[in-house]
Amino acid sequence: MFNGKHVVITGGSSGLGLAVAKVMIRQGARLSIIARDMKKLELARKEILNENHTGIVNIYSADVSKMDILAGVFKKASETSGAPDVLFNSAGILREGYFETIPDGTFREVMETNFFGILNSIMVALPYIKKQKGRIINISSVAGMLGVFGYSPYCSSKFAINGLTETLRFELKPAGVRVHLVCPPEFDSPMVDELNKTRTPENRAHVQTIPPYDMDTIVRDIFRGLMKDRYLIIPGLQTRITVWANRHFPSISRFVSDRIISSTYIGPKTER
Ligand SMILES: NC(=O)c1ccc[n+]([C@@H]2O[C@H](COP(=O)([O-])OP(=O)(O)OC[C@H]3O[C@@H](n4cnc5c(N)ncnc54)[C@H](OP(=O)(O)O)[C@@H]3O)[C@@H](O)[C@H]2O)c1
Numbered sequence: 001m002f003n004g005k006h007v008v009i010t011g012g013s014s015g016l017g018l019a020v021a022k023v024m025i026r027q028g029a030r031l032s033i034i035a036r037d038m039k040k041l042e043l044a045r046k047e048i049l050n051e052n053h054t055g056i057v058n059i060y061s062a063d064v065s066k067m068d069i070l071a072g073v074f075k076k077a078s079e080t081s082g083a084p085d086v087l088f089n090s091a092g093i094l095r096e097g098y099f100e101t102i103p104d105g106t107f108r109e110v111m112e113t114n115f116f117g118i119l120n121s122i123m124v125a126l127p128y129i130k131k132q133k134g135r136i137i138n139i140s141s142v143a144g145m146l147g148v149f150g151y152s153p154y155c156s157s158k159f160a161i162n163g164l165t166e167t168l169r170f171e172l173k174p175a176g177v178r179v180h181l182v183c184p185p186e187f188d189s190p191m192v193d194e195l196n197k198t199r200t201p202e203n204r205a206h207v208q209t210i211p212p213y214d215m216d217t218i219v220r221d222i223f224r225g226l227m228k229d230r231y232l233i234i235p236g237l238q239t240r241i242t243v244w245a246n247r248h249f250p251s252i253s254r255f256v257s258d259r260i261i262s263s264t265y266i267g268p269k270t271e272r
Helices: 015-026 038-051 067-081 104-132 152-175 190-198 201-207 215-227 237-248 250-262
Strands: 006-010 030-035 056-061 086-089 135-139 178-182
Touching (some): 015 030, 030 038, 067 104, 086 104, 104 152
Parallel strands (some): 006 030, 006 086
C-alpha cells in the first residue's frame, strides 16, 4: 500500500509515529519525519533504517504549531523526495489534571500542538496530497469520542480533531483524497510513561476501564483499517465495544464511569 510512496510523519521520532515509520519503511515508503528534538530525530532515523538499510528517511526539526516553518519543511521535503503522497499526523502532547488546577495556558498549549498542529500540517500538505490523490491519516484518540476525567485540555483538542477530520473527509473525497481518523485507546509509549509519573488516581481508574494496549496491536489494527480503506479506525476490540456501548447506552456508560471515579475520588486540593 505504501510502496514507493512519500510519507510525511509528524511525531515520527517517538511512540506511535516511530512504530508506524518502521512498518512503512519495510513496505518500501520514502519517509520524511518531523518533530522538534533533532537528537531524538537522529536516533529514530537510525532505528528506522535498521528495518530497511536501503530505505530513505529524511528528518526535519520543526514545531507543528508554527505554520510558516512547516511550510518551509514541506517545500524542502518535496524537493528532496517528491510531492508527499501521505500525511500521517501523530505529533501530540498530553497534559492531565483536575480542571480547577490546570492553568489557562495549558489549554492553549495543548490546542496549539494537537489541534492547530494537525490543521497547519494539513494546510501546507494539501496542495501536494491533492496533486498525488493521496491520504491524510489523523491520530486522534478514544478521548476524542468520550470525555475522560483529568483530560479537559486533551479531550478538547481531540474532539476538535474529530470534527475537522470528518468535515475534511466529505470535502476532500470528491478530489480523490482519502481521509482517515484513528482513535486509539491508551497504549504503551513514552507519552504514557510521562503521564504515569503524575496522573491523578481518578484518571488512571477511568482510562483503564479499557486496559492499556501494547504498541504492536495498535499498529496492526491501524494498518488493517487502512488496508480496508476504513474512515474511522478504532484499534482494539475492547475499545470498539466501549465506544459502541457508549453510543447505544450512554446513560449506562456514564453510570459505570461515575461509579469507577467515585471509588477513587480525591479531587483538587488547590485552585488555579
Ligand atoms: N500513547 C497513548 O496512550 C495514546 C492514546 C491515544 C492517542 N494517542 C495519540 O497518539 C499520538 C502519538 O502519541 P505517542 O504516545 O506516540 O507520543 P510520544 O511517544 O510522546 O510521541 C510524540 C511525538 O510528537 C512529537 N511532538 C510533540 N509535540 C510536537 C510539536 N509541537 N511539533 C512537532 N512534533 C511534536 C514528539 O517529538 P518532539 O517532542 O521532539 O517534538 C514525538 O515525536 C499523539 O497524537 C497522541 O495524542 C496516544
